Amino acid sequence: MSDDLVQILDGNTFVVSDDRGDISASLTDPTGLFSYDTRFLSKWLLTVDGQQLNTLSVDDLTYFETRFFLVPGTGTVYVDSKLSVIRQRAVGDGFDEELTILNHDEEPVDLRVRVEAASDFADLFEVKDALSKKGEYSTRIDDGNLVLGYDRETFARSTTISSSAPAELDAEGLSFDVHLEPQGEWTTKLQVTVGGLGGAATRRGRTSKARDLERWLDDAPKLECDWQPLKHIYRRSLVDLAALRFSPPIARGRSLPAAGLPWFMTMFGRDSILTSLQALPFVPELAATTLRALGEWQGSRTDDFRDEDPGRILHELRYGELTAFEERPHSAYYGSVDATPLYIVLLDEYERWSGDRKLVRDLEYEARAALRWIDEYADLQGNGYISYKRRNEETGLENQCWKDSWDSISYRDGRLPGFPRATCELQGYAYDAKLRGARLAREIWKDVAFAEELEEQAADLKRRFNRDFWVEDGKYYALALDADGAQVDSLSSNNGHLLWSGIVDRSKAKSLAGHLLGRRLFSGWGVRTLAEGEGRYNPIGYHVGTVWPFDTSFVAWGLRNYGFKQEAAQLALGILEAADLFGGRLPEAFGGYERSVTKYPVQYPTACSPQAWSTGAPLLLLRTMLGLEPIGDHLVVDPALPAGIGHLELLDIPGRWGRIDAFARGRMRVR
Amino acid sequence: MTDVTAAFFDGLRQRDYEPSLAHKSGVVRVDVDDDGRSERWFVGIDDGNIKVSKRNQAADSTIRVDKQLLERIVTGEANAVAALLRGAMALEGDWNLLLVFQRLFPSPS
8 A cells, every 4th residue: 555545443343535635436446434445435535715625744643543634735835825634534433523713814714625535436346347337326315414326226325414513515525614703713523423234333432442442551461572673573562462353243242353454454364363373472362253153153054156165164255236246255255275274273272272171161062163164175185185276267266375476486487386285284283183182082072083083184184295395405394285186396485384283293394494594585684485486476475475474483483393492583573674674664565586686675566554464463473582481380481582683571471270361582782 | 835934944843953953042022014914923942942932032132024034044045134124024133143143044955
């Protein structure tokens, strides 16, 4: 998104405007007021005496509130205005805007103030793909409110606009005749309310949101560090994570992380799970909500349109018009093959931190169904590996792993394999899920036979995997096996996820660490999604050369798990230094250019920001630098800091132990 | 002509225990509109045990739907969540319970 756009959000309601506070969106432009995947305002233009205003400053008060200071004028260098205009806007059930005009003159003044309003009620998918509408628009004035409406059969959405000061209403907006005495002030409160989706989440007021944010920050562990940027990055991550939480109508007021602004303010299986994993040592309640909500939405039928199977964890949920009319399959869509094994990974990791055995008992049916899915539904080729091939050929997802763009999975020479595809990290997740599922079965469900069965399957999977995926002439694991069981032999960051899952033979780990920190994969900031030198490598290709901070954070965790502490610390420092250069907020992805060449990380053009798992990356990197690992009822701290960080403290880490502090000292001080 | 809706609820009554509803509890009320005539069903879920009744009781989640659509939903032809988003079916109360209740609907054929 462009930097001069201003965005505020509350769960999956958000406003994106220009720096005057105005909205004037074309169909393909992601500006406007959005809620539940529908645009409720595509035009919101303020004029005074027919003129748009100029911006003096924009204050981001919180993630849900912004103030614009404006003056009339022609936009020349010198602003000599006798008027100030202040718009203070807060997101809620729509948004509230307090509009204030101050007269600094010694003479009275009469003004014509106008707010133009319109809505195209576009589904976010339409904004993304530039599609046209099938329903009817309406405008009416009702009880002093301007109501914009859209109807298609039983589908109805509306935007209601009201003003506290008396306004003249017409079909295109609101007008005010304002008389201001010398030094006088006029103000009105404009309220924009979205309507149509029954059972929507109950909204909290502004003060309750501010209190909630304060409590959220208070509850999180405190960080002390001699490298100042880290404190800022840490706070930024916590605040962004708070902003990205949303309470869908299905979560009984509890919240879970949405994936990212602007396109992905909804529940995603993979993103919600990985973000919850990253945030576990800091805000464990996200994991609990994610597990419950994804459990409730777990697939129970065989539905080709939705790529749904019994036991499968959803990929993406949407509330807009195209989903409602089944022109898109997102009610919910299940086309992800990693979310299901990762669900088990999160359930086990959550219990190891929190000691919440009740949740594991409550979700026993869902967890068993997820484990069953791996063997019964995901082994498309009958060769004992998870693979994917969409059944919804029209609107389903081709690539159902995290690297989901069309060209993400390629051979060294750049050719694309056919389907099904068995990408390597999926086998790692399945291995990890089976071992973790075995622990839950043995310790909590008291089913020893099931535990042993899972452990045998895991051991067998590991043996086969190390034989079939190992690229002998490169000493790394193939990105995937193709439909013929042959290796898709390019070198990728996925190797790091394999370390995280534990499926890597000890004897092979050193070679992987060498690759991950080597010239072809490590850019100096982080690990490239695809290695330099591969046929499709492109430093600004979405999944074929860019660096994804979340990806590198899991690679670092994997390196730690195999004892490569310094290597993990080096990756942590690279990503954290990039975060510092991005003002504390990591984008979804940035260019894979060599650090020494660009000196500055180059943001990927249309990357989402803030984005949940990028927001979670610094948190997971803190965990890996401190070497935090729950063992039984204790938290083990085994730190390894990168050069440049002399000391690091994380105080009041929540878990089954109550609260614990972790301290780390670096081996050398560079700065 | 067989009453598909009645057959669905009768089928539930015979199901008695449903493992996919273990650890789930609540009462779902289904108000069925059949050309102006209304019919009301209650499905109680108690840790996987199912009780179907037509006797009035407090519900955690109320669904209002016309008979034709409900018939399509209980035979797997229509999707309940899409119908809700479309406004073709109304839900009051607990969404979670509806999601779990969906597990009782068959796959599309």
